[in-house]
Amino acid sequence: MKSTNQTSSRQSRASLPVRITLFVAAALVLIVGVLAGINLYAVNTYNQATGQLNSIIEASSHSDADLETLRTQQQQVLSQLSEASSLSAFLLPGVKDAINTNTAVSQTLHTRITEELTTQEQGSSTLQQGTSSDATGNDSSGSAGGLTEEQKKQVEDLLKANQQSTDSSTTSQEENQQSDSDDSSTTVKPW
Numbered sequence: 177m178k179s180t181n182q183t184s185s186r187q188s189r190a191s192l193p194v195r196i197t198l199f200v201a202a203a204l205v206l207i208v209g210v211l212a213g214i215n216l217y218a219v220n221t222y223n224q225a226t227g228q229l230n231s232i233i234e235a236s237s238h239s240d241a242d243l244e245t246l247r248t249q250q251q252q253v254l255s256q257l258s259e260a261s262s263l264s265a266f267l268l269p270g271v272k273d274a275i276n277t278n279t280a281v282s283q284t285l286h287t288r289i290t291e292e293l294t295t296q297e298q299g300s301s302t303l304q305q306g307t308s309s310d311a312t313g314n315d316s317s318g319s320a321g322g323l324t325e326e327q328k329k330q331v332e333d334l335l336k337a338n339q340q341s342t343d344s345s346t347t348s349q350e351e352n353q354q355s356d357s358d359d360s361s362t363t364v365k366p367w
Contacts, residue, residue, distance in 0.1 A: 211266055218260045218267055222275050225256035229282055236289065243293045250286045257282060 190198075232249050235241050257279045264272050 214263050214266045215268055215271055218263065218271055218275065221256050221260040222271070222278065225253045225260065225282075226278055228256070229253050229278060229285070233285065236285065243289055243296065247286070247289045247293060250282065250289060253282050254279070254286060 189195075228249060232246055232253065236243075236246055257275055261267070261272070261275045261279065264275075267275070
């Protein structure tokens with residue numbers, strides 16, 4: 177009797193096909209979970225990079241933007257986008273396309289900022305060379321903005337001529353307005 181009690185107290189295992197099906201389903205769920213996690217990580221990194229890219233684009237549109245800071249921030253955006261696309265084999269096509277698009281925009285902006293910085297550096301080095309040659313060249317240059325006496329005189333003459341032309345045009349406009357008002361006061365209106 178003991179043998180019948182032992183078999184009845186044991187629970188039966190699932191059949192082999194059921195166990196294989198459960199194992200495959202668990203593996204698929206695990207793979208889908210990992211892929212979803214990779215895509216969520218990429219999307220989160222992409223969103224952060226996009227937010228920073230938008231602020232850099234906004235800041236670069238101002239004429240007084242600090243291009244060196246913008247270039248540093250832009251390099252950070254490029255590294256974030258590179259990190260987001262590093263697992264591109266596992267990313268959804270929409271996520272991959274969005275990352276590639278923003279990477280292209282970011283590269284273009286980075287190139288533009290670098291070119292503007294190069295232009296500014298060349299301009300400032302030319303200005304410094306010009307200033308140092310003026311300082312060593314002539315002692316006759318004046319102290320007001322590095323202008324010579326002749327240049328100061330030309331500037332003053334231009335200012336006087338400009339003032340005179342402005343005064344004469346203002347006077348002629350006032351005369352025209354006065355004659356217009358005189359004409360309107362003498363004109364008889366039909367109503």
